[in-house]
Amino acid sequence: MNTARLLSFVSSSNVCRNFSSSSICNANYSCKLLVVGGGSGGCTVAAKFARRLNKDSVIILEPSNDHYYQPLFTLVGAGVKRVSDTRRSAQSVLPKAAKWLRDSAETINAKANVVTTKDGHVINYEYIVIAVGLKSDYNKIPGLTEALNDTSSGVSTIYAPEYCEKTWSDLQTFKGGEAIFTYPETLIKCPGAPQKIAYLAESYFTKTNVRSKSNITYNTCLPVIFGVKKYADALLKVVERKKINVNYKTVLKEVKPDRREAVFYNTDDKTKETTMQYNMLHVTPPMKTPDFLQRSSDIVDPNGYLTVNKYTLQHDKYPNVYGIGDCTNTPNSKTAAAIAKQCYVLEHNLLGTMQKDEPKLKYDGYGACPLLTAYGKCILAEFIYDGIPHETLPFDQARESALAYYMKKDLFPFLYWNLMLKGRYHGPEFVRKIINPLAK
Numbered sequence: 001m002n003t004a005r006l007l008s009f010v011s012s013s014n015v016c017r018n019f020s021s022s023s024i025c026n027a028n029y030s031c032k033l034l035v036v037g038g039g040s041g042g043c044t045v046a047a048k049f050a051r052r053l054n055k056d057s058v059i060i061l062e063p064s065n066d067h068y069y070q071p072l073f074t075l076v077g078a079g080v081k082r083v084s085d086t087r088r089s090a091q092s093v094l095p096k097a098a099k100w101l102r103d104s105a106e107t108i109n110a111k112a113n114v115v116t117t118k119d120g121h122v123i124n125y126e127y128i129v130i131a132v133g134l135k136s137d138y139n140k141i142p143g144l145t146e147a148l149n150d151t152s153s154g155v156s157t158i159y160a161p162e163y164c165e166k167t168w169s170d171l172q173t174f175k176g177g178e179a180i181f182t183y184p185e186t187l188i189k190c191p192g193a194p195q196k197i198a199y200l201a202e203s204y205f206t207k208t209n210v211r212s213k214s215n216i217t218y219n220t221c222l223p224v225i226f227g228v229k230k231y232a233d234a235l236l237k238v239v240e241r242k243k244i245n246v247n248y249k250t251v252l253k254e255v256k257p258d259r260r261e262a263v264f265y266n267t268d269d270k271t272k273e274t275t276m277q278y279n280m281l282h283v284t285p286p287m288k289t290p291d292f293l294q295r296s297s298d299i300v301d302p303n304g305y306l307t308v309n310k311y312t313l314q315h316d317k318y319p320n321v322y323g324i325g326d327c328t329n330t331p332n333s334k335t336a337a338a339i340a341k342q343c344y345v346l347e348h349n350l351l352g353t354m355q356k357d358e359p360k361l362k363y364d365g366y367g368a369c370p371l372l373t374a375y376g377k378c379i380l381a382e383f384i385y386d387g388i389p390h391e392t393l394p395f396d397q398a399r400e401s402a403l404a405y406y407m408k409k410d411l412f413p414f415l416y417w418n419l420m421l422k423g424r425y426h427g428p429e430f431v432r433k434i435i436n437p438l439a440k
């Protein structure tokens with residue numbers, strides 16, 4: 001084997017993984033901008049800066065070979081899409097002008113501008129954007145992992161690509177009885193999804209004539225159905241029409257798959273427990289930031305969220321550190337829609353920081369949640385910080401509409417793959433000014 005072939009074999013194969021302590025494998029990298037996480041936020045930011053900076057000035061640290069458009073998982077659970085519709089290879093979406101390291105961040109020393117990786121590499125950066133998202137914390141609920149992995153348990157979640165098709169098969173095998181949907185006592189991504197899947201399930205049970213033989217219950221940790229009053233009022237009418245039992249301040253504590261029982265506690269008095277029988281249980285798992293952030297106490301709050309200024313997205317202690325997406329402590333709804341708006345602010349503010357200027361643009365907390373209420377119907381919630389509605393379309397978006405349903409199903413995925421991940425979509429503000437100029 002000649003030297004060039006030997007080197008390429010060593011650097012590209014498992015040999016490196018198996019002998020990661022060997023000096024030939026533990027590389028030292030340096031870059032102008034390190035983007036940690038290549039999901040919705042990381043890919044979008046990397047695309048913007050790969051265009052603006054010299055080739056290979058941007059390194060993306062991302063362990064996964066697959067990139068998912070997660071908002072479609074809800075429609076996979078309802079049988080409208082397949083999981084393969086939500087997936088593309090990371091290689092095909094990450095910007096070619098950036099260097100992709102298929103590895104994960106293990107530690108960060110923000111004072112020294114250094115990240116170390118799981119495989120033992122060291123990356124020196126000038127600027128860093130942290131975009132590692134949220135992960136499901138299944139172990140917080142005893143019995144849940146076992147129940148999810150048992151194909152006949154009737155327990156599923158739309159919150160993971162490996163389980164969202166199970167929700168669809170559970171809907172199809174449900175022949176009546178108790179169907180329970182849950183919302184955990186942690187911050188979650190897309191806080192509307194736990195109830196969207198309940199509404200779609202109700203529609204499916206009606207279509208398949210099992211609705212009259214079933215009870216549908218939605219147990220949520222929250223004291224309200226939705227955080228923005230305008231849409232909460234509309235959703236309460238949906239709940240009433242669909243005869244769904246809603247229990248507020250009620251949180252899943254344990255799943256007992258052998259007895260098909262779920263144990264819940266009340267958030268006002270955690271000793272007050274209720275056990276419910278289920279035939280189908282849809283769980284929204286508790287979530288947390290990845291372990292890498294949980295360990296980095298210098299840059300996160302006590303719950304493990306990256307502490308950034310909620311307007312500028314710059315870290316509150318280290319000016320060369322920025323954050324985007326679900327892993328930051330900004331008090332917005334954790335959605336891909338929020339990232340579309342955040343990436344524009346981040347791009348301008350980080351460019352300013354690179355030129356020793358103060359960050360000038362402000363993120364207004366924009367987020368959107370297409371609340372699917374039935375097959376073919378959707379309430380398109382759009383709002384900014386403090387729960388203030390901020391609508392794009394020239395009609396009352398609290399009304400259920402077919403247009404919003406097809407936007408969620410077809411238009412948003414198109415915008416995501418073709419514009420947003422390429423750093424060319426900043427949310428609907430521009431369209432809003434044209435089609436809804438009188439809106440406040």
Ligand SMILES: Cc1cc2nc3c(=O)[nH]c(=O)nc-3n(C[C@H](O)[C@H](O)[C@H](O)COP(=O)(O)OP(=O)(O)OC[C@H]3O[C@@H](n4cnc5c(N)ncnc54)[C@H](O)[C@@H]3O)c2cc1C
Nearest residue numbers: 037039040041070071104105132133190325326335336337
């Ligand atoms: C069921 C469901 C329904 C949803 N519905 C909607 C919706 O209708 N509308 C909407 O706008 N949004 C919706 N969302 C939310 C949206 O998908 C997320 O808010 C968005 O994808 C978050 O982007 P992110 O970049 O912060 O995190 P992610 O896209 O999750 O990316 C994080 C990346 O970081 C990587 N990573 C993790 N740890 C490390 C590490 N240590 N080192 C390096 N990389 C790491 C991960 O591999 C991952 O690729 C939904 C989500 C779900 C699950």
